[in-house]
Amino acid sequence: MSATADWSKFLTVGERLLWEGRPEPGFVLKPSTVLRLLLASFFLFNAVLWWKVSFAVAFALLAGGVWLGEKELANLFLGGRRRYALTTERALVMRKRPLGGVELQGWPITEETIVTLDDRQPGHVSFGFEPVAMKRNRQVRAVGFDRIRNPREVYELIRQLQRGEA
Amino acid sequence: MTDPAPGWESILRPEETLIWQGQPDGSFSFRPQGILMAVFGFSFAFIAVIWMQGTMRLGGYFWILGGFHLAIGLCVGLWGLFGATFLNRHTWYSLTSERVFIATELPFLGRRLREIDLTPSLRIDLIDGPLPEIRFVQEGTVVSPANKAVPDAFLRLADGLRIYGEIRKAQANRRQSSRGL
Known part of the structure; x- marks a missing residue:
C-alpha cells in the first residue's frame, strides 16, 4: 500500500475528504503487550521442550503461544499499514487483510459521537468504542486514529464537523 | 426494485421503498472458524472410530456406544465444511430506504x-x-x-x-x- 490510499471509490456523492493520514512509524511497548508476549514466548519455549516427549502436548503449547501473541505481534508489525481518513460524514480506517482484500471501517461522526484527544506527538484521536477481547461485557476501549502526527488539528476538524461547520 | 415482493407491504413503513434485494454468492465457501470446526469434528470422529475398533475386539455390543461420538463428530465436521455455504444459500438480503x-x-x-x-x-x-x-x-x-x-x-x-x-x-x-x- 502506498503512502496515500485511494479513497475515492468508497465515497458517496456529496462526501468530501477533509483529512487523510497514517500512523507514524514505530511503536510503544505497553506493559500489557510485554506481558502477553512474554507469556507467549514462555509457551513456545515449553513447546520446544515437549517436542521430543509428546507431539500432541507440544502442538497444544504451540497453538496456545500463537493464540496469545498473534494479535499483539500483528498490531506491532502491521499496525503501521493502516490508513486513516476523515470525510464530511465519517472517519475511515482502512487496513489490508492478511488473506487478501481490504477492510474499511466507517465510523459515523454525529453530534452525539464521543471524541477524545490525546495531544502528544504522535497522538491519538478516538471517535468510537470497541469491547475489549475476553472482557466483552465489562470493558470498552476507545478506538480511532492511532499515532497520528497532528492530533489536535484532526480533533478540531471533527469538532467542527459535529457543529456542522465543515 | 420498485415493486415489492408479495408480503412486503405489511413489513415496510409508509413511504419506505425497496431499493435492492439479493442473495450472497452461493458457491462453495467457508469461514476461518469453519476450518477449525471441521478439523475438530473430524478428529473427534476419528478418535471415536479408533475407540470402536478397540472395543469391538472385546466382543459384545459395547462398541455401539462409540457411534454417538462418531455421529456427533461427523455432524460438527460436515457443518464446519459446508455450513457457511448452506447458510449463504438460505439467506436473502433486502435494502430499503430506511x-x-x-x-x-x-x-x-x-x-x-x-x-x-x-x-x-x-x-x-x-x-x-x-x-x-x-x-x-x-x-x-x-x-x-x-x-x-x-x-x-x-x-x-x-x-x-x-x-x-x-x-x-x-x-x-x-x-x-x-x-x-
Whole structure:
C-alpha cells in the first residue's frame, strides 16, 4: 500500500475528504503487550521442550503461544499499514487483510459521537468504542486514529464537523 | 426494485421503498472458524472410530456406544465444511430506504427476518475483495458480528461496491431527514 490510499471509490456523492493520514512509524511497548508476549514466548519455549516427549502436548503449547501473541505481534508489525481518513460524514480506517482484500471501517461522526484527544506527538484521536477481547461485557476501549502526527488539528476538524461547520 | 415482493407491504413503513434485494454468492465457501470446526469434528470422529475398533475386539455390543461420538463428530465436521455455504444459500438480503433486512429460511428454525435500522450512528464496514462484504456494527454492540452464524452483514456480494454506495446513500438520506426535524 502506498503512502496515500485511494479513497475515492468508497465515497458517496456529496462526501468530501477533509483529512487523510497514517500512523507514524514505530511503536510503544505497553506493559500489557510485554506481558502477553512474554507469556507467549514462555509457551513456545515449553513447546520446544515437549517436542521430543509428546507431539500432541507440544502442538497444544504451540497453538496456545500463537493464540496469545498473534494479535499483539500483528498490531506491532502491521499496525503501521493502516490508513486513516476523515470525510464530511465519517472517519475511515482502512487496513489490508492478511488473506487478501481490504477492510474499511466507517465510523459515523454525529453530534452525539464521543471524541477524545490525546495531544502528544504522535497522538491519538478516538471517535468510537470497541469491547475489549475476553472482557466483552465489562470493558470498552476507545478506538480511532492511532499515532497520528497532528492530533489536535484532526480533533478540531471533527469538532467542527459535529457543529456542522465543515 | 420498485415493486415489492408479495408480503412486503405489511413489513415496510409508509413511504419506505425497496431499493435492492439479493442473495450472497452461493458457491462453495467457508469461514476461518469453519476450518477449525471441521478439523475438530473430524478428529473427534476419528478418535471415536479408533475407540470402536478397540472395543469391538472385546466382543459384545459395547462398541455401539462409540457411534454417538462418531455421529456427533461427523455432524460438527460436515457443518464446519459446508455450513457457511448452506447458510449463504438460505439467506436473502433486502435494502430499503430506511432499513436493511436479513432473511433466513432454515430447516426446523423456519423463516426469520432481522432488521437493522440505518440510523445516522450505524457503523458500516466494507470488506473489499472479489466478493465484498458489508458489516453493520450497531453502537454498543458487544458481540463480534463475525462470530454469529448469520452475522449482521451482507456476505459475498457480487456487486458489493454498488450496494455499499446505495446503503450509504440511504443512510445519508436518513441523516438529512433527521436533521430537518
